[in-house]
């Protein structure tokens with residue numbers, strides 16, 4: 552008589568391994584909230600994975616409202632762009648909601664330099680102008696597109712990407728994230744403007760250039776860039 556294959560130990564162990572490998576929804580982005588809201592108490596002296604909630608009895612409509620993205624950012628800086636962030640730090644009502652949004656203004660020719668968000672997938676919506684948006688995969692494949700008003704582009708989680716104004720005038724985009732605090736590792740600032748500095752011999756060997764080139768690049772970033780160090 553044929554042995555029932557579904558009863559073999561190997562089959563059962565394989566099924567168990569498959570089950571353990573299935574992605575759990577709560578591991579895909581920020582954790583799910585355990586209550587309707589948890590407006591961050593940014594002044595609390597303890598913090599958890601996120602922020603403590605301010606008492607619900609103290610919460611008002613204003614806690615769910617943020618006016619910071621209505622104003623154009625000042626793009627007079629070396630990159631010709633300005634990021635205004637509505638994340639949990641500026642907008643505490645986002646705490647535990649797994650969501651945030653940035654406004655990015657561009658001067659003519661402005662660039663939001665290559666950076667990555669370790670904790671979020673990003674969706675970019677162009678409001679006005681013409682914007683080149685590109686990202687590079689971990690396998691060094693480059694994907695990009697020039698977008699105009701109303702068009703969107705998705706940046707897969709954690710990948711290095713940039714936006715550049717390629718139109719004849721100013722440009723404006725909004726970028727949304729599935730994290731209350733996506734984090735931003737800005738590649739040029741990470742490498743050339745950290746505190747303390749990465750030793751020059753690491754950078755000269757990495758980029759196959761001399762100290763003069765590394766020092767020249769470092770000197771461009773001595774001016775504090777405000778929100779770029781977010």
Ligand SMILES: *[C@@H]1O[C@H](CO)[C@@H](O)[C@H](O)[C@H]1NC(C)=O
Nearest residue numbers: 592604605606607608609610
């Ligand atoms: C509640 O709000 C009031 C008025 O803003 C403030 O004085 C008080 O400290 C708050 N209470 C708590 C527990 O946060």
Ligand SMILES: *[C@@H]1O[C@H](CO)[C@@H](O)[C@H](O)[C@H]1NC(C)=O
Nearest residue numbers: 624625628633776777778779
């Ligand atoms: C962005 O714009 C704001 C508001 O005008 C300004 O305070 C800030 O310094 C600007 N950031 C940069 C990096 O230029």
Ligand SMILES: *[C@@H]1O[C@H](CO)[C@@H](O)[C@H](O)[C@H]1NC(C)=O
Nearest residue numbers: 623624625626627628629633
């Ligand atoms: C924008 O920033 C530049 C450089 O910091 C400054 O000179 C200029 O006054 C600012 N413009 C506005 C409208 O605040």
